[in-house]
Amino acid sequence: MLNKIQLHWQILIALVLSIFFGILFPEQVRHVEWMGDIFLRTLRMIIIPLIFSSIVVGVTGIGSSENLGRMSLKTISYYLMTSFFAIATGLILVNLIKPGVGADLGLSQMVEGLDVSRDSFGQTLIKIIPTNIIDVMARGDLPAIIFFAIFFGFFTTKVSKEHREPIVNFFTGTFEIMMKITMFVIKFTPLGIFAIVASLIAAHSDNLLMIFGRLGIYMLTVIAALSIHAFITLPLLVRFLGRSNPVKHARGMSVPLLTAFSTSSSSATLPLTMEAVEFKSGVSNKTTSFVLPLGATINMDGTALYQCIAVLFIAQAYGVELTIVQQLMVMITALLASIGAAGIPMAGLVIMTIILSAVGLPLEGIGLILAVDRILDMFRTAVNVWSDSCGAVIIAKSEGEELNV
Numbered sequence: 001m002l003n004k005i006q007l008h009w010q011i012l013i014a015l016v017l018s019i020f021f022g023i024l025f026p027e028q029v030r031h032v033e034w035m036g037d038i039f040l041r042t043l044r045m046i047i048i049p050l051i052f053s054s055i056v057v058g059v060t061g062i063g064s065s066e067n068l069g070r071m072s073l074k075t076i077s078y079y080l081m082t083s084f085f086a087i088a089t090g091l092i093l094v095n096l097i098k099p100g101v102g103a104d105l106g107l108s109q110m111v112e113g114l115d116v117s118r119d120s121f122g123q124t125l126i127k128i129i130p131t132n133i134i135d136v137m138a139r140g141d142l143p144a145i146i147f148f149a150i151f152f153g154f155f156t157t158k159v160s161k162e163h164r165e166p167i168v169n170f171f172t173g174t175f176e177i178m179m180k181i182t183m184f185v186i187k188f189t190p191l192g193i194f195a196i197v198a199s200l201i202a203a204h205s206d207n208l209l210m211i212f213g214r215l216g217i218y219m220l221t222v223i224a225a226l227s228i229h230a231f232i233t234l235p236l237l238v239r240f241l242g243r244s245n246p247v248k249h250a251r252g253m254s255v256p257l258l259t260a261f262s263t264s265s266s267s268a269t270l271p272l273t274m275e276a277v278e279f280k281s282g283v284s285n286k287t288t289s290f291v292l293p294l295g296a297t298i299n300m301d302g303t304a305l306y307q308c309i310a311v312l313f314i315a316q317a318y319g320v321e322l323t324i325v326q327q328l329m330v331m332i333t334a335l336l337a338s339i340g341a342a343g344i345p346m347a348g349l350v351i352m353t354i355i356l357s358a359v360g361l362p363l364e365g366i367g368l369i370l371a372v373d374r375i376l377d378m379f380r381t382a383v384n385v386w387s388d389s390c391g392a393v394i395i396a397k398s399e400g401e402e403l404n405v
């Protein structure tokens, strides 16, 4: 217990120090960058075996097709509901504050080299079915891996005991080993975070003040909407839908939340999220191993909210009035785009091109917000992870589990 509190403070101290270090010694930052690389690479190393084994264990643990159907329905309903609340919050705030009106179009940056998502939503859906499981694992295509793992787990329950047992034992063992590696890696979180954030600050230090000056209102709008969602909406859901204590749950989640904030990657944070939700908040392994990997890939409240504000900001800056129907279109495409976005840094920005095209706004509009995207990514990723963890608590409670929160 004491150890964990110390880790939480260690991370906070590392964060503060990294900001000073990045601003004061931008040249020296390259000497510590390797620590961040090692930390992130180790987390990424764990993800594929962790996700695959956890889903197989989760699905075999859920058992019958009826239980699996119920669990999937609850999980997906929760994810859709919270993303909808997030988008609505973003939409209301951006319409009230209007940060884009009078924004300086001269600040626009070139967006060359930014990958534009070319797949339609239908194609993206079809691609969830892998044609080659080794290929999707090599590419780290998480939705396809999850799809296969659910099938694999489900049909494991359909074979005879003689064949089922070694498979379940093997994947339970793999899962336990991945969690042990995670617990080992957690100890190095402060060092990893220090290096990652210091590099980020050093890279942006020259124009930090200018950026805040020009895009400050836009940033504040995004941060205010994310805060409403994270500090009001989600805790209320945990309190009333999950009949649990959101403050206690948040305390247990401090390490993954700070890691999500610092790495801007909900996928890389997944091992830490699973550890905290299971061992701190007391959600069963069966629930965490199904709900959280799914959440890290498809549930991105922060990203959906952000995309909504960003698109309306661009419309306001270009002086384009979006009708109610167009705003509805933004809501729906933002929801779909957030489901399609990968849990990696700046994925939300890339996939935003889909929304801009849907409402006929110029793709160069992204250049307007490029300068602050990486910083806002930190906030939205933390909200993405927070929402996944609240979902695990609410679903566990609805399944009659006894939790620690």
Ligand code: ASP
Residues within 6 Å of the ligand: 264, 265, 266, 267, 300, 302, 303, 341, 342, 343, 344, 345, 346, 347, 348, 349, 377, 380, 381, 384
């Ligand atoms: N970085 C976010 C995540 O990993 C995705 C995004 O760019 O919004 O959750």
